[in-house]
Amino acid sequence: MNTTVTFDNVSRFYGEVLGVNRVTLSIPPGITSLVGPNGSGKTTLMNMMAGLVRPTRGEVRVLGISPNEPQRLCHMIGYATQFDSFPRGLTGQEFIYSFLRLFGYSHDRCVKQAETAIARVRMTGAAARKIAGYSKGMRQRIKLALAIAHDPRVLILDEPLNGLDPLVRNETIALFREMAHEGRHVIVSSHVLHEVDQISDQVILLSNGYVVAEGQIHDVRGEIKDHPMQVWIRCAQPSVLASKLFEMDHVVEARLAQDGAGVLVKTRDADRFYRTLNDLAVNGIELEGVTPLDDNVNSVYEYLIGGESR
Amino acid sequence: MMAQIASVMRLELKKTFFSRRGLWVYVLAFAPALIYLIHAVDVTRDHEHRQALAAAHPVATETLHSIKEGMTTDEVVAAAGEPYAVKTFPGGRRRAGGFRDLAIYQYTDGDSDFALVLVEGKVERINEQDRCNLKKDSAIFATVFQFFYLRLAVFFGCVGIFMNLFRGEMLDKSLHFYLLAPMRREVLLAGKYLAGLVAAATIFVTGTALQLAALSWHFEPGAVSEYLRGPGWGQIAAYLGVTVLACIGYGSIFLLAGLVFRNPIIPAAGVLLWESINLFLPASLKKISIIFYLQALCPVVASPDRGLSLLQRLLISSAEPPQAWVAMLGLMVVTLAVLVFAGRRARRLEINYGTE
Ligand SMILES: Nc1ncnc2c1ncn2[C@@H]1O[C@H](COP(=O)(O)OP(=O)(O)OP(=O)(O)O)[C@@H](O)[C@H]1O
Ligand SMILES: [Mg+2]
Numbered sequence: 300m301n302t303t304v305t306f307d308n309v310s311r312f313y314g315e316v317l318g319v320n321r322v323t324l325s326i327p328p329g330i331t332s333l334v335g336p337n338g339s340g341k342t343t344l345m346n347m348m349a350g351l352v353r354p355t356r357g358e359v360r361v362l363g364i365s366p367n368e369p370q371r372l373c374h375m376i377g378y379a380t381q382f383d384s385f386p387r388g389l390t391g392q393e394f395i396y397s398f399l400r401l402f403g404y405s406h407d408r409c410v411k412q413a414e415t416a417i418a419r420v421r422m423t424g425a426a427a428r429k430i431a432g433y434s435k436g437m438r439q440r441i442k443l444a445l446a447i448a449h450d451p452r453v454l455i456l457d458e459p460l461n462g463l464d465p466l467v468r469n470e471t472i473a474l475f476r477e478m479a480h481e482g483r484h485v486i487v488s489s490h491v492l493h494e495v496d497q498i499s500d501q502v503i504l505l506s507n508g509y510v511v512a513e514g515q516i517h518d519v520r521g522e523i524k525d526h527p528m529q530v531w532i533r534c535a536q537p538s539v540l541a542s543k544l545f546e547m548d549h550v551v552e553a554r555l556a557q558d559g560a561g562v563l564v565k566t567r568d569a570d571r572f573y574r575t576l577n578d579l580a581v582n583g584i585e586l587e588g589v590t591p592l593d594d595n596v597n598s599v600y601e602y603l604i605g606g607e608s609r
Numbered sequence: 610m611m612a613q614i615a616s617v618m619r620l621e622l623k624k625t626f627f628s629r630r631g632l633w634v635y636v637l638a639f640a641p642a643l644i645y646l647i648h649a650v651d652v653t654r655d656h657e658h659r660q661a662l663a664a665a666h667p668v669a670t671e672t673l674h675s676i677k678e679g680m681t682t683d684e685v686v687a688a689a690g691e692p693y694a695v696k697t698f699p700g701g702r703r704r705a706g707g708f709r710d711l712a713i714y715q716y717t718d719g720d721s722d723f724a725l726v727l728v729e730g731k732v733e734r735i736n737e738q739d740r741c742n743l744k745k746d747s748a749i750f751a752t753v754f755q756f757f758y759l760r761l762a763v764f765f766g767c768v769g770i771f772m773n774l775f776r777g778e779m780l781d782k783s784l785h786f787y788l789l790a791p792m793r794r795e796v797l798l799a800g801k802y803l804a805g806l807v808a809a810a811t812i813f814v815t816g817t818a819l820q821l822a823a824l825s826w827h828f829e830p831g832a833v834s835e836y837l838r839g840p841g842w843g844q845i846a847a848y849l850g851v852t853v854l855a856c857i858g859y860g861s862i863f864l865l866a867g868l869v870f871r872n873p874i875i876p877a878a879g880v881l882l883w884e885s886i887n888l889f890l891p892a893s894l895k896k897i898s899i900i901f902y903l904q905a906l907c908p909v910v911a912s913p914d915r916g917l918s919l920l921q922r923l924l925i926s927s928a929e930p931p932q933a934w935v936a937m938l939g940l941m942v943v944t945l946a947v948l949v950f951a952g953r954r955a956r957r958l959e960i961n962y963g964t965e
Contacts, residue, residue: 351785367956373791382962384782386620388627400616401790445786555777 301363303327304348304453304484309357311343317508318343319496322357324510325501326486330479332495335505341488342381344505345455348486349378361453374402377446381457381488385430388525391417391441392426395448402449416448417441419474421467435462443471453484460487460494472498527551528569532576533561533587540584547575561587613792617800618807625770626810626877629943630777631696634769637762638816641753645823654826656720660852664720666693682730685714692725702728738905743836744825747844751909754848758820759855759903760884763813767859768877770809771936775958779871782962794955802864802948809856817852821845840908854906854940858899861944865951868958896939905936 304326311318319340335340346352347359350366350373359365364372385394393424395413404412417426420440426432432443439462446454454475460468475485489495496502504512532538537555541562544553549568556563566572580586619692625631668689676685686692692714714725726734739745778784787797825833833841859880866876884900895901931939 324938346960349789351788353957353959369788370791370793370796373789378785378789380785382782383787386778386786387624387781388784397616397620398786398790400619401613401787401792403612403616403792482922 301360301413304362305360306347307358307360309347309354309359311347311352312355318352319347319505319508322510324513326484326501326503328479328482329500330475330485330487330498331501331503332492332578333486333503333505334490334492334495336490338507339490339505340508341505342457343508345378345457345486345488347460348453348455349373349376350483351378351380374449375451376453376455377449377451379439379442379446379457379459383435385438385441386448387431388429390427390429391422391433391444392435394430395445398445399448401607412448412450413444419447420444421470436464436467439492440465440467440471443474451483454478454486456487458488458490458541460489481504526573527567527585530564530566530572531561531588531590532564533589535585535587536566537562540579543579543584547572554559572591610792610796613790614800614803617787617797618804621774621801621804622808625804628773628777630773631769634766634812638812639767639819641758641762642816642819642823645750645820646826648731649823649827651739659717659722659740660719661853662717664695666691666716668716668718670721673716673718673721673723675774676723676725676732676735678732678735680732682712682727684727685727685732689716704728732924741831743825743828747909750824751907752818754817754820755904755907758817759851760881760900762816763809763852763855764881764884765804765860765877766813767809767856767863768866768873771802771805771860771863772873772876774805774864774867775955776867776871779960779962785960788958788960794958795952798864798952798955800946802860802951805864806856806860809860810853811914813856814849817848821848844908847906851903851906851957854937855899855903856901858940858944861947861951862899865947865954868954870953897943899940899943902931902936902940902943905931906933 304324305325306322309322310320322340322344333344335341337603343352347354347366348361350369353366361372362375364375366372387395389397392413395411395416399409400406400413414423414426417423420443422437422440422444425437429437433441439459443456443459446456456475460471463471475487479485487495492502492504501515502513503510532540537559541553541555544550544562544564547566549571550564550566552563552565554563555561564572564607576586576589612936672689674689680688694713696713696715698713700708702709709729712727712730714727716723716725720740722738724736724738725732726736731815749935770927775784778787788794790797825836862880863876864947866873884898887895887900890898
């Protein structure tokens with residue numbers, strides 16, 4: 300039996316706009332985090348796993364099942380979307396119960412499973428209240444309850460930690476671990492790496508619709524470091540700058556521009572590079588402009604070192 | 610699967626019956642009944658008034674019918690007694706030789722009203738205004754039913770109910786909850802369609818029934834039961850049945866429209882136009898519509914010819930109205946085709962909550 304969630308060269312465009320491009324992934328059970336800034340394609344990937352959105356190209360399989368077969372797929376997956384909206388007029392309990400009924404389960408079974416799920420996210424006290432009156436954190440939790448209520452093997456959770464207070468956040472993370480321990484997939488998204496890197500077995504970094512790094516968190520950090528970053532520096536004395544730069548061991552290449560207006564630098568350690576650049580500036584070399592040339596890697600890099608980039 | 614359809618319906622019915630957005634559907638469904646009711650009250654008051662007048666100025670119906678044009682005022686009064694009202698207009702009528710005196714004498718036998726127009730002391734014209742009768746009223750009903758109720762009220766009611774089944778949830782951003790349930794999209798579609806149908810049929814069949822009740826309310830029990838013993842029950846059943854069929858047909862179309870369009874006005878206007886020009890379409894195209902079949906099933910023929918010019922009448926291609934069972938079959942075929950197409954669309958349905 301197939302136990303992975305796979306993307307095979309998947310692309311999705313929204314008209315002209317790129318959602319994700321050429322994504323090939325194989326996600327094993329355990330906690331997997333999709334990390335990337337706003338608009339990097341996390342939700343698009345998750346929607347494609349759940350069949351809410353179709354790939355423009357390529358193929359998605361969840362435990363071997365195609366998302367074109369919701370009647371089979373939706374038994375396997377539980378998806379808490381990023382949308383903060385609910386059917387009108389329902390209490391938390393009615394909400395879970397009614398949508399469990401759509402699975403074709405009996406009344407008693409739905410009542411029981413709804414109760415269990417609500418208890419698991421610690422919402423029992425508020426279950427009889429209307430969702431319209433819930434706080435953001437409570438809405439997040441009732442969505443989570445719905446996602447786990449039918450006991451799915453693959454949990455897909457879009458920014459599930461958003462809006463949770465520290466205590467509830469820890470409880471929720473504990474729940475993820477428990478689920479993963481039971482052999483399920485727990486796929487979560489976040490735009491803050493340090494929020495999830497401690498708990499994840501695997502991290503997938505996304506940027507502008509591309510997977511820029513994937514693997515265990517150490518690998519990912521390494522991958523970013525190994526990937527040379529290019530910076531274009533404009534200054535009055537490019538040759539002086541180039542010679543100084545060559546002395547640094549993390550600089551792979553420093554090329555003078557043909558018009559003599561600047562230097563193209565490749566570095567393996569952007570963090571140290573920027574620090575030395577500051578030193579140079581302090582020591583009298585006038586810099587007119589610093590432009591990172593590959594934004595993808597750079598923004599991911601920002602994530603890694605900067606934590607929250609907001 | 611049946612359990613799943615039932616659970617979709619349970620969720621949907623609650624939403625459809627009690628949605629604040631759908632309040633105007635009730636107005637559409639029940640406003641005509643209200644108008645008939647007002648008409649009934651009006652007619653009843655009128656009748657009571659005539660009865661009172663007849664009691665004060667008794668005259669037999671045969672006597673009134675025996676009055677002929679050309680009789681003099683004296684002859685009239687000798688036969689029928691004093692009228693209950695006289696209106697005189699000295700010099701009120703212009704004739705070749707100048708102005709003549711005009712008078713109107715009004716009589717009633719309690720049911721019909723007779724207005725005698727007298728010029729220079731001679732009866733020139735007799736206007737008899739019947740009391741409302743069932744035959745007249747049922748012709749009015751037939752026209753209103755076909756040209757207002759089916760084409761507008763039920764039509765827009767179905768726009769409101771069925772277009773919102775998918776589109777409404779897309780707007781509310783809650784459609785994904787349905788799409789994440791383990792059922793074929795076709796099953797979801799069927800559940801929603803049936804829920805819409807139950808709601809629409811309940812509302813509009815009630816509307817039709819209330820109209821019929823309001824309409825017949827002011828007639829004497831004798832007349833009503835005679836009507837019922839005659840064509841009555843058959844016609845009532847036909848009207849109610851046609852109402853249900855209208856919901857079935859228009860429902861499928863607007864269910865599909867809700868899947869395809871975001872803006873309800875475009876498809877509604879398009880279908881409305883198509884259905885209105887149906888009369889002028891060639892026979893083969895006529896059959897791709899709902900109203901063509903509904904009209905064939907209406908028990909009392911409401912002729913639209915009266916208001917049409919000769920040119921328009923020439924444009925109307927005459928497709929023989931199909932037989933009842935053919936019409937029903939035709940409507941079902943159209944509906945089924947639309948639903949199958951909707952099912953195909955539903956399979957490809959994606960969540961797109963982007964701003965409009
Ligand atoms: N329905 C849509 N129509 C048009 N473009 C879309 C649509 N959904 C997503 N996109 C585009 O696809 C890209 C990826 O969006 P996506 O929602 O997957 O990002 P995300 O990583 O989930 O972002 P966020 O952190 O803001 O949730 C973005 O450029 C976005 O503008
Ligand atoms: Mg997102």
